[in-house]
Amino acid sequence: MADRPLPRGIALAVIVLLAAACTPIGAATPTPTSSTAPAAGSSGPSAAGSASPSTASTTPVTIEWYSALNENEPYVAAYKKIIDDYHALHPNVTIKVTWMGRQLSTKLRPLLQSGTKPDIIEDDLQVMYAGLRKDGLVADLSSYLAQPALGGTGSWKDSWSSGSLELLSTPGQLTTLPFWVNATQVFYDQRVFDTNGLSAPATWDDLMAICAKLKAKALPCFGQEGGFADYNMFWLSELTDRLIGPDALVKAATDKTGQVWLQPDYLNAATKEASLVANGDFPKGFEGSQYPAAQIAWVNGKSAMYLLSDWLPSELVDKTPAGFTFRSFPFPTVDGKGSTTDIEMFQWGFSLYRDAPHADAAADFMRYFTSPDAFKPLQTDYGFVSGLKTTTTPKDNADSQSNIAAATAVHGYAGGLVAQAPDYLQSVLEPLNDKLLFGKLSAQDFITQVSQKTIDYWKSHS
Amino acid sequence: MTSRARAKRRIVIPFVAPALIVYVVVLIVPALQAFNLSLFDWSGFGTNARFIGLDNFRAIPGDEVYRLALINNVLLVLVGGAGVFGFAFLALTVFPGRGRGRGFVRAVVFLPQVVPLIALSVLWTFIYNYDFGLLNGLFRVLGLESLASTVWMGPDLIEWAVIVALVWTYAGFYTILLMAAADRLPPDLFEAAAVEGASRLQVFRKITLPLIWNVLAIGVVLWIVDAMNQFDFVFAVGSTTGQPRQEIWTLPIYIFQQAFGERIPVFRLGYATAMAVSLVALIVVLIVVVRRVLRRPVVEY
Numbered sequence: 154m155a156d157r158p159l160p161r162g163i164a165l166a167v168i169v170l171l172a173a174a175c176t177p178i179g180a181a182t183p184t185p186t187s188s189t190a191p192a193a194g195s196s197g198p199s200a201a202g203s204a205s206p207s208t209a210s211t212t213p214v215t216i217e218w219y220s221a222l223n224e225n226e227p228y229v230a231a232y233k234k235i236i237d238d239y240h241a242l243h244p245n246v247t248i249k250v251t252w253m254g255r256q257l258s259t260k261l262r263p264l265l266q267s268g269t270k271p272d273i274i275e276d277d278l279q280v281m282y283a284g285l286r287k288d289g290l291v292a293d294l295s296s297y298l299a300q301p302a303l304g305g306t307g308s309w310k311d312s313w314s315s316g317s318l319e320l321l322s323t324p325g326q327l328t329t330l331p332f333w334v335n336a337t338q339v340f341y342d343q344r345v346f347d348t349n350g351l352s353a354p355a356t357w358d359d360l361m362a363i364c365a366k367l368k369a370k371a372l373p374c375f376g377q378e379g380g381f382a383d384y385n386m387f388w389l390s391e392l393t394d395r396l397i398g399p400d401a402l403v404k405a406a407t408d409k410t411g412q413v414w415l416q417p418d419y420l421n422a423a424t425k426e427a428s429l430v431a432n433g434d435f436p437k438g439f440e441g442s443q444y445p446a447a448q449i450a451w452v453n454g455k456s457a458m459y460l461l462s463d464w465l466p467s468e469l470v471d472k473t474p475a476g477f478t479f480r481s482f483p484f485p486t487v488d489g490k491g492s493t494t495d496i497e498m499f500q501w502g503f504s505l506y507r508d509a510p511h512a513d514a515a516a517d518f519m520r521y522f523t524s525p526d527a528f529k530p531l532q533t534d535y536g537f538v539s540g541l542k543t544t545t546t547p548k549d550n551a552d553s554q555s556n557i558a559a560a561t562a563v564h565g566y567a568g569g570l571v572a573q574a575p576d577y578l579q580s581v582l583e584p585l586n587d588k589l590l591f592g593k594l595s596a597q598d599f600i601t602q603v604s605q606k607t608i609d610y611w612k613s614h615s
Numbered sequence: 616m617t618s619r620a621r622a623k624r625r626i627v628i629p630f631v632a633p634a635l636i637v638y639v640v641v642l643i644v645p646a647l648q649a650f651n652l653s654l655f656d657w658s659g660f661g662t663n664a665r666f667i668g669l670d671n672f673r674a675i676p677g678d679e680v681y682r683l684a685l686i687n688n689v690l691l692v693l694v695g696g697a698g699v700f701g702f703a704f705l706a707l708t709v710f711p712g713r714g715r716g717r718g719f720v721r722a723v724v725f726l727p728q729v730v731p732l733i734a735l736s737v738l739w740t741f742i743y744n745y746d747f748g749l750l751n752g753l754f755r756v757l758g759l760e761s762l763a764s765t766v767w768m769g770p771d772l773i774e775w776a777v778i779v780a781l782v783w784t785y786a787g788f789y790t791i792l793l794m795a796a797a798d799r800l801p802p803d804l805f806e807a808a809a810v811e812g813a814s815r816l817q818v819f820r821k822i823t824l825p826l827i828w829n830v831l832a833i834g835v836v837l838w839i840v841d842a843m844n845q846f847d848f849v850f851a852v853g854s855t856t857g858q859p860r861q862e863i864w865t866l867p868i869y870i871f872q873q874a875f876g877e878r879i880p881v882f883r884l885g886y887a888t889a890m891a892v893s894l895v896a897l898i899v900v901l902i903v904v905v906r907r908v909l910r911r912p913v914v915e916y
Contacts, residue, residue, distance in 0.1 A: 262659040283880035288661035438745030441768035613677035
């Protein structure tokens with residue numbers, strides 16, 4: 154055997170590699186010592202956190218910001234101007250943005266496992282909720298939010314509209330800064346309503362009366378991207394919210410007995426959703442429509458209204474015919490239930506990484522970013538509707554901004570299911586909702602099936 | 616072992632070792648890591664992975680979406696395979712031996728292989744579009760109004776629409792593969808068959824197919840791997856938003872949705888990895904079975 158040293162060496166190398174392959178997950182990553190406090194020796198806001206150049210730290214700092222935007226998105230130009238302006242005020246602070254696109258979470262996970270420590274993370278806050286927040290990896294910003302607002306009155310926290318900061322934060326903490334929000338609205342072209350003598354409805358019955366009137370003129374009431382399950386869910390989400398309450402879908406989805414779905418108002422909501430296709434309120438072939446075909450058809454007059462979140466105008470900015478005037482109204486009340494000031498909302502914004510190396514400096518930059526003067530171009534030029542209290546009217550989204558300003562309550566998309574039970578939403582509810590909306594299932598069959606599949610789902614996911 | 620054999624072995628090892636090490640590092644080690652990961656309940660973000668043994672694997676049989684995705688994969692293997700190899704057989708029947716027109720056919724059918732899959736998927740979404748798609752437009756021109764109002768990308772037809780597009784995309788590769796095998800056959804066999812008055816179908820059945828059987832078996836194995844791992848083309852044809860409708864999910868798409876969830880943040884990395892391990896096992900079993908079923912004595916010529 155002495156004449157065979159090489160095979161033994163190879164065998165040893167292979168054994169070492171195989172053993173390395175089975176190292177417990179995360180063993181190479183230092184275990185965090187704190188669950189909430191900003192790291193790098195920071196115990197909260199400091200003088201270095203001030204936006205005033207005279208009080209800012211003189212130590213060179215590079216803030217690492219991981220964004221879920223792509224660098225070629227139009228509003229990034231405004232972002233870059235904010236960054237440049239901040240750097241001019243704070244020459245010692247460099248903002249390094251990594252534009253990761255919507256797959257930020259996918260790309261971030263291996264980076265975090267390899268010990269990378271970002272400062273700022275910018276993403277859809279539902280995604281942040283279901284990922285980083287659930288694992289306690291975002292910092293509590295409460296102490297920073299107690300600082301004075303820049304260019305406003307009161308504290309930074311007072312800059313935000315009611316309920317915005319809390320909606321997708323860790324309970325008992327403030328872990329999100331939702332500077333860009335998207336409220337669910339029913340959009341229409343003012344000219345279509347003027348031509349047909351219509352006005353924004355306040356109730357479901359009024360809305361259906363409008364649809365009947367438009368049907369008589371052979372104009373489908375709603376455009377609908379049937380090939381996109383998330384968009385189809387807006388109907389069930391809004392109907393159950395108005396009839397039952399904002400937590401209607403979460404309550405039903407998380408009831409392992411499936412009994413909540415059998416309550417009469419869920420059937421009522423399903424019946425109203427099913428009536429849309431039965432009444433011919435969608436264009437022919439809508440169930441096969443692939444984004445963005447239906448919304449382009451809508452903006453070109455192939456249908457009258459469009460139920461969607463208020464990012465719609467920004468997506469159609471270069472496809473809108475001359476004379477088109479974006480208007481919108483909140484989803485109406487249904488059978489006298491619900492309130493039009495209860496707004497379904499997507500939130501996009503910042504969180505601070507729990508172990509951010511430059512927590513104070515990062516918080517200071519975020520305070521600057523969300524100050525009225527810095528943020529204004531994103532509203533005026535790119536139509537950002539904001540969770541910030543603001544007097545600036547966003548391009549093409551004035552109605553939505555005023556509806557958010559008037560909101561008495563806010564809730565997440567699909568009542569928060571994306572954040573709280575995403576797999577159930579994707580695997581169980583959306584496929585069934587598609588069938589309901591397409592007229593493949595009656596309302597009663599939908600309720601029966603969703604109740605049974607809820608029981609089955611939780612049996613296999615307990 | 617004689618000293619001569621030992622010396623020979625020592626010479627072989629330095630040549631084999633680098634490749635072996637690379638193979639172990641880039642394939643075996645990650646595969647074992649993946650298996651290790653499949654034993655945990657883990658989102659992939661923090662360090663709080665929870666060891667749950669084989670629970671992820673136990674959950675698979677009760678997962679309705681897994682079954683649906685597996686059925687779609689099987690449909691791709693069987694129906695798609697019938698289409699892909701049916702086309703290849705047709706080409707071999709119509710153009711036996713080294714007859715004229717084979718070069719042209721090869722150039723035409725191979726064309727989809729040189730175009731990026733993502734571009735082809737966009738092309739097919741335009742073909743299938745309800746309002747302005749090529750297919751409905753063609754039917755409209757032909758006066759076939761009932762067919763012209765077909766919703767190809769609707770829930771009832773989308774799986775079949777995807778399979779047709781997939782067959783169109785992949786048929787060229789497998790046709791070229793089998794034609795290349797047929798090119799190696801002695802031309803006198805085909806000349807003799809022609810003299811004897813054999814039909815093209817008889818030539819294909821009695822001469823071409825038996826003599827290229829081994830290549831066909833390899834082609835079938837390659838197709839199984841292609842169809843079971845089908846992700847990008849189906850994903851892109853079925854969706855412009857990163858969320859294809861569930862009717863067309865394959866196992867790789869379901870694994871992606873569970874692990875990464877671009878729009879719907881599921882983040883079940885442990886479970887997704889368990890499904891990936893099960894997919895590898897399924898493919899291996901399928902290949903072993905198919906290799907056994909298609910095994911034939913080698914025909915000398």
